[in-house]
Amino acid sequence: MARYLGIAAALAATGAFAITPEQMLSAPRRSTATPNPSGEVALFSLSEYSFENQTRSSAWQLLDVKTGEITDSGLDPSAVNEVVWLPGTDTGIIYINGTNDETPGGVTIWIGDIKKPSESKLVASLDAPFSGLRVANTSSGDLHFLVNSLAYPNGTAYNPESVPAPRHSGQLYENIYPRHWDKWLTKERYAVFGGALLANSSYGLAHTGLRNLLQGINFTVTRPESPVQPFGGSTDYDISADGSVFAFLSKATHLNKADFTASYIYLGPFDGSEVAVAFNGPDSEASAGGHKGASGSPTFSPDGSKLAYFQLDGDYYESDRAKLYVVDISTGYGGVGISNWKPLAPEWDRSVSSIHWAPDGESIFVSAEDYAITRAFNIPLSAEESFVPERLTNVTSVADFSVLPDSSLLVSASSIWTSRDFYVLKSDGTQNVLFSSTDVDEALAGLGQHTYEEFFYTGSLGIELHSLVVKPSNFVQNKTYPLAYIIHGGPQGSNGNVWSTRWNFQVWADQGYIVVAPNPTGSTGFGQYLTDAIEGEWGSYPYEDVVLGWEYVKDNLSFVDTDNGIVAGASYGGFMTNWIQGHDLGREFKAIVTHDGISNTLGAYTSEELWFIRHDFNGTIYDEGATYEKFNPFNHIANFSTPQFVVHNTLDYRLPESDGLGLFNVLQTKGIPSRFLNFPDENHHVLNVENSLFWHTEIFNWINHYSGIEGALDALAIGD
Ligand SMILES: *[C@@H]1O[C@H](CO)[C@@H](O)[C@H](O)[C@H]1NC(C)=O
Ligand SMILES: *[C@@H]1O[C@H](CO)[C@@H](O)[C@H](O)[C@H]1NC(C)=O
Ligand SMILES: *[C@@H]1O[C@H](CO)[C@@H](O)[C@H](O)[C@H]1NC(C)=O
Ligand SMILES: *[C@@H]1O[C@H](CO)[C@@H](O)[C@H](O)[C@H]1NC(C)=O
Ligand SMILES: *[C@@H]1O[C@H](CO)[C@@H](O)[C@H](O)[C@H]1NC(C)=O
Ligand SMILES: *[C@@H]1O[C@H](CO)[C@@H](O)[C@H](O)[C@H]1NC(C)=O
Ligand SMILES: *[C@@H]1O[C@H](CO)[C@@H](O)[C@H](O)[C@H]1NC(C)=O
Ligand SMILES: *[C@@H]1O[C@H](CO)[C@@H](O)[C@H](O)[C@H]1NC(C)=O
Numbered sequence: 001m002a003r004y005l006g007i008a009a010a011l012a013a014t015g016a017f018a019i020t021p022e023q024m025l026s027a028p029r030r031s032t033a034t035p036n037p038s039g040e041v042a043l044f045s046l047s048e049y050s051f052e053n054q055t056r057s058s059a060w061q062l063l064d065v066k067t068g069e070i071t072d073s074g075l076d077p078s079a080v081n082e083v084v085w086l087p088g089t090d091t092g093i094i095y096i097n098g099t100n101d102e103t104p105g106g107v108t109i110w111i112g113d114i115k116k117p118s119e120s121k122l123v124a125s126l127d128a129p130f131s132g133l134r135v136a137n138t139s140s141g142d143l144h145f146l147v148n149s150l151a152y153p154n155g156t157a158y159n160p161e162s163v164p165a166p167r168h169s170g171q172l173y174e175n176i177y178p179r180h181w182d183k184w185l186t187k188e189r190y191a192v193f194g195g196a197l198l199a200n201s202s203y204g205l206a207h208t209g210l211r212n213l214l215q216g217i218n219f220t221v222t223r224p225e226s227p228v229q230p231f232g233g234s235t236d237y238d239i240s241a242d243g244s245v246f247a248f249l250s251k252a253t254h255l256n257k258a259d260f261t262a263s264y265i266y267l268g269p270f271d272g273s274e275v276a277v278a279f280n281g282p283d284s285e286a287s288a289g290g291h292k293g294a295s296g297s298p299t300f301s302p303d304g305s306k307l308a309y310f311q312l313d314g315d316y317y318e319s320d321r322a323k324l325y326v327v328d329i330s331t332g333y334g335g336v337g338i339s340n341w342k343p344l345a346p347e348w349d350r351s352v353s354s355i356h357w358a359p360d361g362e363s364i365f366v367s368a369e370d371y372a373i374t375r376a377f378n379i380p381l382s383a384e385e386s387f388v389p390e391r392l393t394n395v396t397s398v399a400d401f402s403v404l405p406d407s408s409l410l411v412s413a414s415s416i417w418t419s420r421d422f423y424v425l426k427s428d429g430t431q432n433v434l435f436s437s438t439d440v441d442e443a444l445a446g447l448g449q450h451t452y453e454e455f456f457y458t459g460s461l462g463i464e465l466h467s468l469v470v471k472p473s474n475f476v477q478n479k480t481y482p483l484a485y486i487i488h489g490g491p492q493g494s495n496g497n498v499w500s501t502r503w504n505f506q507v508w509a510d511q512g513y514i515v516v517a518p519n520p521t522g523s524t525g526f527g528q529y530l531t532d533a534i535e536g537e538w539g540s541y542p543y544e545d546v547v548l549g550w551e552y553v554k555d556n557l558s559f560v561d562t563d564n565g566i567v568a569g570a571s572y573g574g575f576m577t578n579w580i581q582g583h584d585l586g587r588e589f590k591a592i593v594t595h596d597g598i599s600n601t602l603g604a605y606t607s608e609e610l611w612f613i614r615h616d617f618n619g620t621i622y623d624e625g626a627t628y629e630k631f632n633p634f635n636h637i638a639n640f641s642t643p644q645f646v647v648h649n650t651l652d653y654r655l656p657e658s659d660g661l662g663l664f665n666v667l668q669t670k671g672i673p674s675r676f677l678n679f680p681d682e683n684h685h686v687l688n689v690e691n692s693l694f695w696h697t698e699i700f701n702w703i704n705h706y707s708g709i710e711g712a713l714d715a716l717a718i719g720d
């Protein structure tokens with residue numbers, strides 16, 4: 001640690017100390033850590049990119065949960081896609097090897113010991129690219145596991161490498177939702193498969209092979225699919241500890257996928273004796289009580305007697321409060337039954353994300369966004385309706401956590417100043433910090449909490465609104481720095497104290513800005529009222545909040561130069577920058593940056609997430625009283641005059657690139673200095689590291705020119 005402080009101090013003295021886009025993008029990225037059953041060691045993956053060599057290297061590393069010592073696990077990162085600790089052992093592992101010598105495009109399952117990973121044994125050869133391994137040890141010693149893969153309509157797993165090249169590329173549709181996120185839909189859907197590894201034959205795969213657990217479910221409109229795309233993974237399903245029951249998530253089968261968000265939890269017996277059934281679907285007690293929306297995180301209690309999950313109420317709203325529920329599970333008499341369906345702490349005004357049971361099964365740990373920080377909380381099963389859990393964590397944001405056998409938590413966290421912290425949070429509230437990337441990664445040297453501030457101001461609805469402030473690493477008292485005002489996406493989202501490789505506020509600040517990142521109306525983590533209040537109000541309350549926040553900064557933050565500021569935003573933040581361009585606040589900025597944001601709301605029906613615009617614009621595009629026309633940035637083109645940098649990517653199917661091109665063409669025709677940046681191979685996010693470096697370099701070049709930051713390149717030198 002001292003060594004890096006030395007470097008930081010030396011750099012600070014020259015005034016050069018800062019984190020560059022290249023450093024941020026090439027710094028190691030660490031996954032969350034998963035402890036072994038006894039909680040003594042935890043496994044995580046690390047990956048880092050070399051701009052010098054244009055190569056990415058990765059590793060599977062072991063964290064000693066007592067000392068924080070990190071060692072290489074010896075697992076070959078080029079072969080091992082994912083690893084699970086073998087339940088019931090301390091050092092046993094089961095992993096997916098991404099190659100299969102027998103079936104190109106397939107994968108293999110291996111069992112071994114973390115102390116001698118090179119002696120692992122191949123136990124199963126799978127003929128498709130399965131992933132998302134979940135494992136249970138049964139009383140017989142057989143292992144029951146779940147994996148997922150795309151499957152043909154007949155249920156057979158789909159291996160793209162075994163399919164002959166099609167003779168034409170046409171894709172025909174007769175239902176809405178032909179594409180989503182960055183993929184055109186084909187006939188295949190994701191499915192969860194179950195398999196058994198038999199103890200009596202060195203864990204050989206049972207001759208029955210893998211069973212598609214979604215087979216046999218009847219549907220009227222939408223074929224069942226799990227995990228739910230595009231972001232669903234192995235937390236969309238679970239298997240009970242004794243391997244007898246599985247649960248998975250699928251969108252509602254009687255509703256179409258474009259207009260509705262509703263999804264339900266299915267339960268079934270692992271032995272296949274009954275078809276899986278959704279227990280919180282349309283005919284359930286949950287639905288009768290008005291809880292009809294998207295579900296998530298089905299998680300069995302340690303003894304398998306209960307299942308916890310979350311669900312939203314509205315069937316076409318994606319940012320409703322996610323409330324925690326518990327049901328009792330019973331097996332036998334032909335199938336899996338549920339009883340005692342119960343909401344836990346339903347009046348708590350926060351949305352639950354990850355769910356982890358306490359070892360005694362008497363309480364549930366959850367994570368939830370709370371005042372721009374994702375924190376851990378504990379909710380006892382005996383909680384009253386009005387129960388409000390205490391904050392267990394503070395300052396940094398929880399990425400995920402695991403519950404150790406003594407009920408302490410192994411937390412993987414991040415913040416503006418650290419890409420990954422690992423710490424143990426004991427039941428008495430004390431923390432044992434095991435690791436902080438800022439202490440060891442040279443690219444992050446010198447980052448710290450000293451650049452981070454927050455302020456509150458009164459918003460348009462009379463509510464106290466929160467905003468982050470991030471100063472440059474080499475901040476000098478009594479100097480002023482131009483404002484970089486950053487509007488978040490969603491709009492139901494937040495600017496939070498979290499590390500990001502896409503919008504890293506420290507990297508922006510270290511160009512020589514004060515980053516101010518407000519949480520206006522629509523933001524999450526401050527109570528459902530603020531989130532919901534943006535419905536049908538995209539350009540009203542949030543715009544007024546953004547104006548009030550800017551005025552607060554001008555009036556109260558003496559180190560911010562608001563005369564030379566810029567404003568930037570992506571997604572809804574991109575819409576807001578376009579809205580700002582047409583309104584008075586737009587005249588207060590030297591430049592605007594818009595990433596994949598709506599410029600013409602009347603084009604919104606090119607998106608496939610019709611549920612979203614129907615909710616947020618207060619109706620369909622043909623409903624009277626809907627607000628597409630009212631909050632259309634293109635109605636204010638007459639006032640557009642601030643230089644604007646427009647990014648729009650081709651694979652962003654929810655916000656097609658025509659929106660960005662239309663905006664750029666308007667700016668160009670009006671003679672407003674502007675640039676258009678397109679990545680044909682990126683979706684809503686710029687994920688490729690070389691692309692991201694180009695994105696940062698060109699945007700910073702542009703804004704630094706207009707805000708007058710010294711050393712900026714000539715932004716007008718692009719030619720045609
Ligand atoms: C690039 O490759 C060279 C030669 O293999 C190696 O010496 C160097 O450390 C690598 N650089 C990075 C940043 O990995
Ligand atoms: C699985 O559980 C059985 C019964 O408790 C036990 O005998 C066996 O050792 C366990 N297997 C593993 C891999 O932990
Ligand atoms: C992965 O599988 C390949 C065969 O497909 C084998 O050669 C290799 O040793 C395996 N690696 C690991 C770490 O299991
Ligand atoms: C399912 O359909 C695929 C593609 O048509 C085919 O290759 C496969 O053999 C079928 N599986 C079964 C069990 O019929
Ligand atoms: C292992 O047990 C399974 C039933 O669980 C049985 O079908 C199989 O024949 C047994 N194999 C051996 C090698 O005993
Ligand atoms: C699905 O529908 C078929 C045909 O109506 C019926 O025979 C079958 O029992 C149904 N399956 C379930 C799980 O409801
Ligand atoms: C969290 O941190 C804030 C600011 O440092 C402090 O005011 C608050 O008391 C802390 N809360 C807990 C639960 O530690
Ligand atoms: C900043 O300015 C104030 C008042 O003008 C002065 O008292 C203070 O010493 C200055 N601080 C530095 C670090 O220059």
Ligand SMILES: *[C@@H]1O[C@H](CO)[C@@H](O)[C@H](O)[C@H]1NC(C)=O
Nearest residue numbers: 457548551552553554555556
């Ligand atoms: C500046 O801060 C003061 C004190 O918090 C507050 O009363 C005032 O409204 C702020 N100014 C603006 C323009 O928000």
Ligand SMILES: *[C@@H]1O[C@H](CO)[C@@H](O)[C@H](O)[C@H]1NC(C)=O
Nearest residue numbers: 535536614615617618619623
């Ligand atoms: C319009 O928005 C209001 C709240 O702003 C809501 O109560 C109403 O249901 C919405 N109407 C439609 C058609 O979405």
Ligand SMILES: *[C@@H]1O[C@H](CO)[C@@H](O)[C@H](O)[C@H]1NC(C)=O
Nearest residue numbers: 582583584635636637638639
């Ligand atoms: C342009 O801005 C002026 C000044 O705020 C306003 O009066 C006018 O309505 C705006 N025009 C449009 C088309 O938004």
